[in-house]
Each structure stands twice: as structure tokens, then as C-alpha cells.
Amino acid sequence: MAAEIRLSELAAGKAAVIRSFPKSGSGFLRLREMGLLPGTTVTLVRVAPLGDPIEIKLRGYLLTLRKSEAEHIGVEPAP
Amino acid sequence: MKSESTAPVFAIVGNPNCGKSTLFNALTGLKQKVGNYPGVTVEKKQGTAYSQHGLPLTVIDLPGAYSLAARSPDEAVTRDVLLGRRADTPTPDRIICLVDATNLERNLYLVHQVMDLGRPVILALNMMDLVEASGMTIRIGRLQTALGIPVIPCEAVNGKGLIELKLAMSRTDLPLPRHAWDVPGAIAAAVAELQASLALNDGKSPLSARAEALLLLTDQDSIRVAGSTPLSARTAEILATWKKRWEAEGMDWAGTLVNSRYEAIGRLAAEVVQPGAASGPTVSDRIDSVVTHPLWGWLILGVVMTLIFVSIFTLAEYPMDWIGNGVSALAGWVKGALAPGDLRDLLTDGAIQGVGTIVTFLPQILILFFFIGLLENTGYMARAAFIMDRMMSRVGLNGRSFIPLLSSYACAIPGIMATRTIEDPKDRLTTILVAPLMSCSARLPVYLLMIAAMMPGNLVPLATKVGLMLFMYAIGTFGAFGFAWLFKRTLLKGAPPLMIMELPPYRLPGLKDVAMHMVQRAGLFLKRAGTVILGISIILWFLSTYPKSPATATQTQQVEHSFAGRAGHAIEPLIKPIGFDWRIGIGLISSFAAREVFVSSTAVVFSVENFDATNDHADIAPLRVALRHARWPDGRALFTPLVCLTLMIYYVFAMQCMSTIAVVRRETNSWRWPIFQTLYMTGAAWIFSFIIYQVGTAIGF
Numbered sequence: 001m002a003a004e005i006r007l008s009e010l011a012a013g014k015a016a017v018i019r020s021f022p023k024s025g026s027g028f029l030r031l032r033e034m035g036l037l038p039g040t041t042v043t044l045v046r047v048a049p050l051g052d053p054i055e056i057k058l059r060g061y062l063l064t065l066r067k068s069e070a071e072h073i074g075v076e077p078a079p
Numbered sequence: 080m081k082s083e084s085t086a087p088v089f090a091i092v093g094n095p096n097c098g099k100s101t102l103f104n105a106l107t108g109l110k111q112k113v114g115n116y117p118g119v120t121v122e123k124k125q126g127t128a129y130s131q132h133g134l135p136l137t138v139i140d141l142p143g144a145y146s147l148a149a150r151s152p153d154e155a156v157t158r159d160v161l162l163g164r165r166a167d168t169p170t171p172d173r174i175i176c177l178v179d180a181t182n183l184e185r186n187l188y189l190v191h192q193v194m195d196l197g198r199p200v201i202l203a204l205n206m207m208d209l210v211e212a213s214g215m216t217i218r219i220g221r222l223q224t225a226l227g228i229p230v231i232p233c234e235a236v237n238g239k240g241l242i243e244l245k246l247a248m249s250r251t252d253l254p255l256p257r258h259a260w261d262v263p264g265a266i267a268a269a270v271a272e273l274q275a276s277l278a279l280n281d282g283k284s285p286l287s288a289r290a291e292a293l294l295l296l297t298d299q300d301s302i303r304v305a306g307s308t309p310l311s312a313r314t315a316e317i318l319a320t321w322k323k324r325w326e327a328e329g330m331d332w333a334g335t336l337v338n339s340r341y342e343a344i345g346r347l348a349a350e351v352v353q354p355g356a357a358s359g360p361t362v363s364d365r366i367d368s369v370v371t372h373p374l375w376g377w378l379i380l381g382v383v384m385t386l387i388f389v390s391i392f393t394l395a396e397y398p399m400d401w402i403g404n405g406v407s408a409l410a411g412w413v414k415g416a417l418a419p420g421d422l423r424d425l426l427t428d429g430a431i432q433g434v435g436t437i438v439t440f441l442p443q444i445l446i447l448f449f450f451i452g453l454l455e456n457t458g459y460m461a462r463a464a465f466i467m468d469r470m471m472s473r474v475g476l477n478g479r480s481f482i483p484l485l486s487s488y489a490c491a492i493p494g495i496m497a498t499r500t501i502e503d504p505k506d507r508l509t510t511i512l513v514a515p516l517m518s519c520s521a522r523l524p525v526y527l528l529m530i531a532a533m534m535p536g537n538l539v540p541l542a543t544k545v546g547l548m549l550f551m552y553a554i555g556t557f558g559a560f561g562f563a564w565l566f567k568r569t570l571l572k573g574a575p576p577l578m579i580m581e582l583p584p585y586r587l588p589g590l591k592d593v594a595m596h597m598v599q600r601a602g603l604f605l606k607r608a609g610t611v612i613l614g615i616s617i618i619l620w621f622l623s624t625y626p627k628s629p630a631t632a633t634q635t636q637q638v639e640h641s642f643a644g645r646a647g648h649a650i651e652p653l654i655k656p657i658g659f660d661w662r663i664g665i666g667l668i669s670s671f672a673a674r675e676v677f678v679s680s681t682a683v684v685f686s687v688e689n690f691d692a693t694n695d696h697a698d699i700a701p702l703r704v705a706l707r708h709a710r711w712p713d714g715r716a717l718f719t720p721l722v723c724l725t726l727m728i729y730y731v732f733a734m735q736c737m738s739t740i741a742v743v744r745r746e747t748n749s750w751r752w753p754i755f756q757t758l759y760m761t762g763a764a765w766i767f768s769f770i771i772y773q774v775g776t777a778i779g780f
Binding site: 021023027029030031032033034035037038045046048049050051052053055059060061062063064065066069 | 145146148150181182184185188297298331333334337338341367368371372373376377461465466468469470472478577578579580581582583584
């Protein structure tokens with residue numbers, strides 16, 4: 001099993017599986033409702049030209065969130 | 080219930096960007112009514128469709144939502160209408176869930192919640208053409224069996240599947256959804272208990288009590304979920320007890336609920352969706368790699384914005400001239416047709432002028448709405464927000480504030496109306512408050528006049544003109560960001576900003592939808608702001624007309640003698656420290672109608688004969704000469720270069736636009752914010768002007 005890293009640390013173009021997710025905060029509830037759940041595979045598509053926010057692909061669609069949120073989400077990079 | 084209509088009420092529900100408006104337009108044609116939900120600034124769209132038997136059906140297009148656990152005013156309206164909480168909107172009898180079939184899983188999350196509402200649901204799968212193109216297949220029959228409701232594949236853009244949808248809507252025996260979902264065991268007991276209590280103690284209908292109970296558990300803020308009426312003591316107690324117990328057990332109940340819905344959806348999707356062969360990057364991906372590219376992205380953003388501004392300034396000029404001439408012609412005709420008198424003047428100089436002010440700006444506003452609609456419709460808007468987010472976050476805003484602020488360079492009105500896409504109410508309010516600081520096109524004539532009056536020769540060197548102009552734009556922009564920063568740190572301090580945004584796939588714009596939206600928004604502006612603007616115009620006319628001077632008085636004497644003239648005198652002590660006399664004071668007061676009125680009213684006050692104020696290209700040379708010869712009573716020149724510069728700075732900051740005030744009043748639903756905005760902007764204008772004038776005088780200018 002690969003070591004768990006932060007979603008914000010994932011390299012562009014790499015896929016990873018969500019492992020840990022904060023329990024509280026309405027923003028994180030919304031991220032869950034958008035389908036970002038433990039076990040979901042996400043791909044980091046790109047980082048915005050100024051370094052923030054990031055764009056990820058999950059369940060066939062594109063979502064953007066700031067690094068300050070992505071920092072709280074633990075992922076396991078796909079081999 | 081209202082007796083006027085017995086037509087069944089359908090609500091269209093779906094995620095943003097799933098094609099809801101297109102479907103709504105296709106179903107109702109032009110038979111729609113667009114307005115606002117009272118108390119909130121969310122667009123209310125209702126229309127009439129006809130069943131296969133020709134019976135009328137009421138259709139409500141609810142705002143796009145990702146979940147019933149609302150996070151924005153838009154989503155709150157959708158939730159409240161569906162739960163029958165809004166007295167101003169009939170509770171929908173049936174619900175049409177529209178989903179983007181290319182993205183079934185996430186779209187089904189909302190459908191899953193809607194199926195809990197205990198009402199018949201029709202599921203319409205939009206964008207089936209794109210599903211086919213991607214090689215994916217969806218087994219409609221299986222989906223229909225699994226959910227127990229009609230499932231209708233369609234393509235809203237070209238009307239495919241519309242007949243089948245209308246057939247389903249015409250059915251009187253629409254089934255209730257069969258829910259293939261069990262609330263997870265650990266929570267089920269709590270849901271049952273809350274459901275019973277909500278029905279018993281909170282007067283919720285037994286049908287929606289279960290949905291209300293589930294919502295209470297997914298949202299941290301129970302008051303927000305329950306709406307304006309607080310929960311009954313009994314229900315609140317049950318909720319608190321359960322939460323305490325779960326907290327002790329370390330259980331994440333909200334997360335568990337969301338997970339279990341997604342698990343159910345995942346099982347369903349695995350059964351009905353056959354993914355196409357994994358192909359390379361899609362067209363959307365390829366466009367994105369250019370549009371959000373570190374170099375090309377900025378270039379494209381620059382080109383798009385330049386294109387918009389050039390077309391606003393070049394295209395809008397013609398209709399604005401026509402309208403200006405038309406208004407003058409109408410005023411002239413009324414002048415000829417009616418006997419001279421106060422009533423005639425009220426009509427021509429008050430009412431017609433006032434309406435003229437509103438209508439003259441309409442072409443600009445329409446064009447801007449058109450482009451904003453186009454940017455939203457194609458998906459580019461989200462990309463611009465994505466690129467700009469970092470910069471906007473420096474002052475505590477997010478990327479979505481970018482387009483509204485940028486639009487305000489042309490006119491603050493569409494800019495402010497475009498803030499509706501900003502989810503966070505505090506971010507939205509901050510954007511509204513600072514938007515009018517972006518130098519709009521109505522300030523240009525004032526800047527130009529002052530630059531002309533400032534320079535000694537007849538011809539102002541182009542470089543100086545452009546330089547000064549850019550300087551004004553820069554000050555306004557820095558001012559807007561500075562105040563945004565200030566407001567987000569003090570008055571409108573909120574939770575740490577979040578930026579969770581979908582980047583929808585690029586689509587060809589539906590020009591018909593964009594055009595309809597443009598007309599509807601402009602109509603809203605006219606209807607909502609028109610009355611306020613008309614009222615203020617008439618007041619301003621009254622102030623400059625009464626009390627009447629003898630008939631022999633010149634126009635200049637009349638103005639001096641009027642209430643406006645007296646007000647100019649009255650405010651002189653206030654504006655003397657910034658270098659203005661009472662005559663400039665009259666200009667400030669009258670240009671409250673719209674900034675560019677300063678030029679024409681100055682012409683009257685400084686007795687420039689035959690000044691054609693209706694013509695934008697009027698020769699300002701005589702006015703410039705008159706200004707240069709204007710003197711204080713002690714013989715000092717009035718319009719020194721320093722005063723001209725101070726006046727420009729004053730116009731950068733001061734809230735001199737009744738139309739904007741009227742729109743802010745409508746968009747914030749109270750007089751509190753427009754009054755605050757007027758005070759802070761005009762206060763800042765005075766303070767900055769004071770500093771410039773006093774420092775300038777002290778160092779010898």
C-alpha cells in the first residue's frame with residue numbers, strides 16, 4: 001500500500017483514491033455530496049496558472065477546489 | 080389554495096448546467112413569467128405547457144441545485160418550494176428531474192433526495208446525443224424498473240424526446256418512485272423518530288416529514304434546514320439526543336448518509352450504465368488545455384474581454400444615439416402639442432428625460448447581458464473564475480466575482496445583476512458594494528471634459544489624455560479591491576472562503592436561450608428599477624424648476640434661483656475644502672441622475688449657449704472656454720488643473736448614479752445597503768478629494 005499523501009500534493013495527471021476525509025464543515029459535506037467520498041478515484045487534471053485552485057476529475061466530471069481544502073483530504077496515489 | 084388554476088403543477092429540478100432552462104423554454108415556449116422570489120434575489124420562472132390533450136400544465140423552473148442540503152440562496156429556494164414551505168409558490172404536484180446523462184452518478188444524487196419527497200417523479204435523461212457519441216450506453220428499461228418511475232431519454236436542445244416527456248406529463252396515474260434505498264441501520268431509528276415528531280409537533284405533512292428528517296441530519300445548521308420557523312422543542316430535543324449519542328460513538332452521521340446514497344447510486348449505475356471504450360481526451364479536455372494554459376489562458380481571457388468591451392462601445396453607440404434622438408424628438412413633439420406650462424415641463428423635462436436616461440443605457444446593458452449569458456452558456460465563465468480565483472482570493476473574494484466586476488467597467492448595473500452566480504451571500508454583497516467603483520462608461524464624458532479644461536491648449540496631447548484616463552481607471556480598480564479587502568475583514572467577515580465549483584463541459588451556446596435570458600433580465604431591470612429611477616428624475620426636475628423665476632430670466636438665472644441652485648449654495652461650505660464652488664455643487668446634485676449629466680448641467684450653469692447636451696459628440700470647446708474663465712468671487716480661477724484633477728477623483732469614487740442605487744436596492748432587498756454604499760463611496764470621494772486638493776494647494780499648485 002502506497003503512503004497516504006494530501007490531495008493538494010498530488011502531481012498533475014496522477015490518479016489517486018480518497019482515503020481520509022474531514023467529518024465536519026459544510027464545505028466538506030458539499031464535497032461529499034458532489035461525490036468525493038472515501039474510496040472514490042480522482043485524477044488531478046491541472047493546477048490553475050497562478051498555483052491555486054486545483055482541478056480534479058471524478059465520476060466523469062471536473063471539479064475545482066482550493067488547495068486549502070484539498071490539504072485536508074488524504075489520498076493514496078494509484079500505482 | 081388558489082381557485083384560479085386547477086392545472087397540475089410540475090417543477091423542473093436538476094443540477095446546474097444540465098439544460099434545465101433549455102427544457103423549460105422548449106416546454107413553455109414564450110408562455111412564461113419571470114420575476115423574483117419575494118425576499119430573496121433568486122429568479123422565479125413559471126410557465127404554462129400543454130398536455131397531449133391540450134390541458135394546461137403549470138411548470139416551474141427551479142434554480143439549479145446539487146443537493147437539497149442547500150448552500151446558496153438558489154438551492155434554498157429549490158428546497159423550500161419542493162418542501163412546500165414557500166407561500167408565494169404552489170407546492171409542485173409532480174416533479175420532473177432533469178439529469179445530464181453523461182454524468183449520471185453525480186446527477187442522480189439530487190434525484191435520490193427528490194425521490195424521498197413522496198411525490199410522483201419523471202426522470203428525464205438529457206444530452207443523450209453526447210452519451211451516444213461517447214460510446215456509452217444507458218439501459219433505460221432497467222433504470223425505469225429499478226426506480227419505478229417513467230424514464231425519458233431526450234435532447235432538450237433540439238426537442239428530441241419532448242413528445243414522450245409531454246405524454247408522461249399528461250398521465251394521471253404517475254407512479255410514486257420505488258426507493259431502492261434503505262437508510263443505514265445506525266441512523267434509521269433516528270430518522271423514524273424525527274419523522275414522527277416532525278409530523279406530530281411541527282405540522283409537517285406526513286409525505287415530506289421523512290425528507291425533512293433526512294435533511295435535518297445532513298446539515299450542521301438545523302435552523303437553516305427548518306426554514307424560518309424554528310423546530311419544535313420536542314423535535315429539537317430528539318435531534319440533540321441523537322447527535323450527542325453519535326458524537327460519543329464517534330459516528331459521522333452526515334457522512335454516513337451521503338455515503339449510503341452514493342453506494343445505492345453506484346450499484347444502480349453499475350447495473351444500467353455500460354461505459355464506452357476508454358477513449359483519449361475529449362474535445363472539452365483539449366479546449367481546456369489551451370484555455371487554462373499558463374500562457375494562452377491569459378491571452379484568451381484578454382482577447383475575450385477586449386472583444387466584449389469593443390463591441391459594447393462600438394455597437395451600443397448607434398442604438399444609444401437613436402434612442403437619445405428619439406427621446407429628444409418625443410420631448411419636442413410633446414412641447415409642441417401641449418400648451419406651455421408646468422405639466423408640459425413635468426412631462427418633457429421630468430418624465431421623458433427620466434425614461435430617456437434609463438432607456439439610453441439599455442443597449443449597453445442588453446449587450447453585456449448577452450455576453451454574460453454566452454459566457455455562462457458555453458462554460459467559459461467557470462474557466463475565467465478558475466484562472467482568476469487566486470487573484471480574487473487576495474482580497475477575500477473568489478473567482479466568481481471577476482466577471483461581475485469586469486462588466487462594471489461598462490456599466491455597474493449588469494455587473495451587479497450578474498453577481499447572482501456568487502453562492503456565498505457575503506461575497507456577493509461585497510462584490511455588489513464595490514462594483515460601482517470600477518469606472519463605468521458614464522464617467523468618460525466627465526473625465527474628458529475635465530482633461531480638456533485642465534490643459535491650456537486647444538489640443539490635449541494624446542499621451543496625456545490616455546495617461547490620465549488610465550490613471551482614473553487604475554484608481555477605481557485599486558479602490559474597488561481595497562474596499563473589498565476592507566469589507567471582507569470587517570463588516571462582512573465570514574467563514575473561510577470556499578471555492579467548490581464544477582467546470583462544465585464546453586457546449587455550443589443555445590442562442591435562443593441566451594437571447595431569451597437577455598431580454599428577461601433587461602425586462603426585470605426596467606420593471607424593477609424603472610419606477611425608482613423615474614421617481615428620482617421627477618424629483619430632480621422639480622428641484623431645478625421650482626421656485627419659478629420671472630419669465631425674463633435666462634436659463635442660468637432660473638437654475639441659480641431654483642431649489643437645486645440653493646442646494647448648491649447650501650452645500651458650498653461642505654465642498655469648498657475640496658476646491659468646489661456652488662456651481663460645481665449644482666453639477667454634483669444634478670448628475671446624481673447619471674454621471675454624464677454633469678456635462679450638460681455645467682453647460683447650463685456656466686451659461687454656454689446652444690449646448691447640445693443630447694449629442695455625445697457635442698463640441699465641448701465653448702464649454703471648456705467658459706470653464707476656464709470661471710472665477711471665484713475674489714477673482715481666483717475656479718477650474719485650476721488641481722481642481723479638475725480633484726473633480727475627476729471625486730467622480731471615481733462618488734456614488735453618482737440613481738440607477739445603480741435602484742438596482743442595489745432590488746438585489747439586496749433593503750434600503751440599508753444602497754444607503755450604506757452611497758455614504759461610503761461619497762465619503763471616500765470627499766476624503767480623497769480633500770487630501771489631493773489640500774496637499775496640492777499646500778505644495779503650490
